[in-house]
Amino acid sequence: MELRSQTFIPTTKETPKGAEAVSHALSLRAGLLHMVSAGIYTYLPLGYKVLRNIEEIVRGRMEQTGAQELFMPALQPLELWQKTGRDKDLEEVMLHVQDRKGRKLCLGPTHEELITEIASKYISSYKQLPVTLYQIQTKYRDEMRPRFGLVRGCEFMMKDAYSFDADESGLNASYEKMLDAYQKIFTECGLEYVVSEADPGAMGGNVSHEFMVPAEIGEDMLYACAGCGLYAREAGQCEHCGQALSESRMIEIGHVFKLGTKYSVPLQATFLDQHGKRNPLVMGCYGIGVSRLLSAIIETNHDEKGIIWPARVSPYRAVIVVLNQEFIPQARRLAERIETGGGSVLIDDRNESAGVKFRDAQLLGIPRILVMGRTFADRKEIEVESRADGERSAMSPDAAAEHV
Amino acid sequence: MELRSQTFIPTTKETPKGAEAVSHALSLRAGLLHMVSAGIYTYLPLGYKVLRNIEEIVRGRMEQTGAQELFMPALQPLELWQKTGRDKDLEEVMLHVQDRKGRKLCLGPTHEELITEIASKYISSYKQLPVTLYQIQTKYRDEMRPRFGLVRGCEFMMKDAYSFDADESGLNASYEKMLDAYQKIFTECGLEYVVSEADPGAMGGNVSHEFMVPAEIGEDMLYACAGCGLYAREAGQCEHCGQALSESRMIEIGHVFKLGTKYSVPLQATFLDQHGKRNPLVMGCYGIGVSRLLSAIIETNHDEKGIIWPARVSPYRAVIVVLNQEFIPQARRLAERIETGGGSVLIDDRNESAGVKFRDAQLLGIPRILVMGRTFADRKEIEVESRADGERSAMSPDAAAEHV
Numbered sequence: 147m148e149l150r151s152q153t154f155i156p157t158t159k160e161t162p163k164g165a166e167a168v169s170h171a172l173s174l175r176a177g178l179l180h181m182v183s184a185g186i187y188t189y190l191p192l193g194y195k196v197l198r199n200i201e202e203i204v205r206g207r208m209e210q211t212g213a214q215e216l217f218m219p220a221l222q223p224l225e226l227w228q229k230t231g232r233d234k235d236l237e238e239v240m241l242h243v244q245d246r247k248g249r250k251l252c253l254g255p256t257h258e259e260l261i262t263e264i265a266s267k268y269i270s271s272y273k274q275l276p277v278t279l280y281q282i283q284t285k286y287r288d289e290m291r292p293r294f295g296l297v298r299g300c301e302f303m304m305k306d307a308y309s310f311d312a313d314e315s316g317l318n319a320s321y322e323k324m325l326d327a328y329q330k331i332f333t334e335c336g337l338e339y340v341v342s343e344a345d346p347g348a349m350g351g352n353v354s355h356e357f358m359v360p361a362e363i364g365e366d367m368l369y370a371c372a373g374c375g376l377y378a379r380e381a382g383q384c385e386h387c388g389q390a391l392s393e394s395r396m397i398e399i400g401h402v403f404k405l406g407t408k409y410s411v412p413l414q415a416t417f418l419d420q421h422g423k424r425n426p427l428v429m430g431c432y433g434i435g436v437s438r439l440l441s442a443i444i445e446t447n448h449d450e451k452g453i454i455w456p457a458r459v460s461p462y463r464a465v466i467v468v469l470n471q472e473f474i475p476q477a478r479r480l481a482e483r484i485e486t487g488g489g490s491v492l493i494d495d496r497n498e499s500a501g502v503k504f505r506d507a508q509l510l511g512i513p514r515i516l517v518m519g520r521t522f523a524d525r526k527e528i529e530v531e532s533r534a535d536g537e538r539s540a541m542s543p544d545a546a547a548e549h550v
Numbered sequence: 551m552e553l554r555s556q557t558f559i560p561t562t563k564e565t566p567k568g569a570e571a572v573s574h575a576l577s578l579r580a581g582l583l584h585m586v587s588a589g590i591y592t593y594l595p596l597g598y599k600v601l602r603n604i605e606e607i608v609r610g611r612m613e614q615t616g617a618q619e620l621f622m623p624a625l626q627p628l629e630l631w632q633k634t635g636r637d638k639d640l641e642e643v644m645l646h647v648q649d650r651k652g653r654k655l656c657l658g659p660t661h662e663e664l665i666t667e668i669a670s671k672y673i674s675s676y677k678q679l680p681v682t683l684y685q686i687q688t689k690y691r692d693e694m695r696p697r698f699g700l701v702r703g704c705e706f707m708m709k710d711a712y713s714f715d716a717d718e719s720g721l722n723a724s725y726e727k728m729l730d731a732y733q734k735i736f737t738e739c740g741l742e743y744v745v746s747e748a749d750p751g752a753m754g755g756n757v758s759h760e761f762m763v764p765a766e767i768g769e770d771m772l773y774a775c776a777g778c779g780l781y782a783r784e785a786g787q788c789e790h791c792g793q794a795l796s797e798s799r800m801i802e803i804g805h806v807f808k809l810g811t812k813y814s815v816p817l818q819a820t821f822l823d824q825h826g827k828r829n830p831l832v833m834g835c836y837g838i839g840v841s842r843l844l845s846a847i848i849e850t851n852h853d854e855k856g857i858i859w860p861a862r863v864s865p866y867r868a869v870i871v872v873l874n875q876e877f878i879p880q881a882r883r884l885a886e887r888i889e890t891g892g893g894s895v896l897i898d899d900r901n902e903s904a905g906v907k908f909r910d911a912q913l914l915g916i917p918r919i920l921v922m923g924r925t926f927a928d929r930k931e932i933e934v935e936s937r938a939d940g941e942r943s944a945m946s947p948d949a950a951a952e953h954v
Binding site (some may be wrong): 151153154155156175177180182183184186188189193194197212214216218220221223238241242243245246247249251253260263268269273274277279286290300301324328360436439481497524534 | 558560581590591592593595596598601616622623624625642647650651655657667668672677688690692694700705711939
């Protein structure tokens with residue numbers, strides 16, 4: 147358990163200047179983020195708890211596919227990018243660094259070149275295939291117009307996975323496994339998402355799918371059919387039922403690509419097949435915007451009072467609002483009992499008014515709010531409020547611990 | 551459990567060119583690290599498991615002191631450093647980045663300026679004190695001569711903590727708590743270390759302590775007394791027993807500083823005390839070289855055959871070397887039983903010679919090596935070898951699971 151009086155959660159009542167999106171404003175007001183400079187943020191303790199919860203969901207589902215975690219550096223030699231020509235393709239968004247010895251480096255906006263070099267060094271035989279490697283790591287992008295907090299930033303957290311197969315059918319199997327894992331990840335994050343075929347763009351390859359969350363601040367467009375619920379890339383009429391399609395803005399949260407041999411050929415990542423013949427590795431790559439997920443979750447899970455965290459990503463399982471300092475020992479005991487079922491409990495033990503503490507609990511968005519106030523003084527009952535629907539009921543501490 | 555045939559652990563027999571230290575050579579040979587460029591490394595899956603184990607030890611002990619985890623960006627505005635004058639002090643080792651809009655940024659070699667700015671924004675009253683914040687995060691250094699793998703790199707992982715107190719006595723209490731946590735961390739990492747008073751240097755303040763591990767490749771010097779085991783900063787005679795001191799090379803693994811108000815004054819990080827008077831925050835900072843620990847552990851825990859992991863940092867609890875493919879189902883059952891006690895088991899199921907598999911198991915350094923070979927065929931017994939002392943004994947699968 148953690149005591150609010152000793153916890154660094156700097157909440158504010160006012161909406162900060164310059165916050166263009168609800169998720170951005172709530173992230174700052176609830177003490178999740180601190181803006182260092184445009185597009186560059188510090189995750190304060192509460193925000194970092196949520197980020198790590200999201201990472202654990204992603205990690206769990208990645209491991210289940212058999213993908214193995216590694217950790218590549220952010221600094222990459224520019225000459226590696228020259229081999230695929232992407233130093234030119236991505237020139238605008240790439241941040242460059244030169245060291246004292248004149249070595250030309252960049253801060254990786256992505257890691258296809260580097261992972262392919264690793265594969266070229268360590269994969270030599272069909273016996274080692276298939277292999278999927280992934281990392282959860284910081285990426286950089288020289289963003290002309292950083293916006294909406296974590297939605298479009300200069301330094302952000304990604305999960306990027308890369309599959310290596312012997313042929314197209316192997317790639318298809320790896321790709322399907324990832325599509326399946328992605329659906330589970332986004333569902334566990336409490337998101338309603340849309341999967342859509344997409345243009346592979348600068349990443350290359352010929353097949354790609356995007357995972358998107360409908361939201362006003364989205365910078366991608368899909369056209370929705372109110373009749374059958376399908377989405378299309380182009381405006382017009384629904385292919386299915388003929389109804390007119392209407393505009394829907396989307397936040398991209400994941401993108402997967404069948405890359406084929408786009409990187410393995412120029413970087414000479416080859417293997418010997420059963421017949422001793424040398425072939426290029428057939429690759430897929432799979433991204434999730436981990437930090438962007440945090441914003442997408444808030445953008446689609448809030449009300450006028452504050453955030454409403456889905457259970458799996460919530461920084462705490464419950465918050466106990468103690469309105470009389472005498473109840474703190476009992477609040478601690480209740481917290482201990484709840485924590486035996488997993489998760490952590492926040493106790494608001496501050497010497498503040500009931501109004502301040504209620505507003506703060508609503509703002510923070512913890513799924514269950516347990517109030518120890520008048521009903522506890524009168525008849526030893528806790529008022530338990532569900533943050534999502536505001537339903538309240540009074541119950542004994544036993545029942546409350548059980549309920550949470 | 552993981553099957554070696556499906557796990558990306560690219561071991562090599564030969565010592566790679568350019569590896570100047572035993573730990574560096576073993577990290578490359580055991581498939582822990584891949585060198586991207588001088589001083590820049592990828593942690594391959596096995597190396598990343600070890601790094602995460604070290605991180606968990608650090609995190610556990612930090613939480614116990616009441617320190618709260620946050621995550622600051624690597625990119626920092628240069629103007630923040632101009633306020634303390636450290637843009638000049640650290641000019642040589644700082645990597646600079648300029649974005650498309652001309653914004654001047656650097657890749658943080660450390661985070662005193664940024665954390666002090668955060669404190670100045672969110673701490674305003676003595677009621678919020680003490681606060682200690684920490685992060686486990688990537689740091690950058692324009693290293694003229696990167697050496698010894700992770701010991702002196704350009705991109706590396708640090709734990710950095712920062713304490714904020716109302717006065718000197720508060721700082722002293724925070725500092726003592728950290729000293730205590732550090733001792734537990736390094737002991738759990740399996741390291742024999744020395745604590746020594748040190749010169750605060752560019753970090754500032756007037757008191758600082760270094761944690762060091764004696765090792766040939768160390769770049770710091772302490773003078774040891776063979777008689778009473780004490781260390782001194784200067785050569786000469788032991789203050790205690792008068793014996794001549796002899797040279798001892800040391801790797802620095804941790805460094806803590808009483809900073810005082812060196813950063814809080816120029817960055818105006820102040821608070822109101824009980825009497826309504828405004829005072830600067832009194833700070834301490836506490837660093838651990840998390841990735842360097844990985845090297846220091848190998849440097850002091852190995853033999854001529856390979857690494858010998860201390861239990862808490864080992865990537866696997868045990869490795870089962872299966873010398874007959876028919877035993878694989880029994881190996882899986884044994885692994886499952888061991889894993890009920892926590893930790894993960896590696897099964898070497900590859901179609902390789904016994905010699906190759908034995909040598910590989912020794913190189914990887916997993917504390918327990920369980921062999922299913924002739925004694926298993928003859929009388930259903932597992933040969934259990936302790937990697938540290940090479941002791942072997944045959945026992946039933948039940949006893950082996952219990953033993954591990």
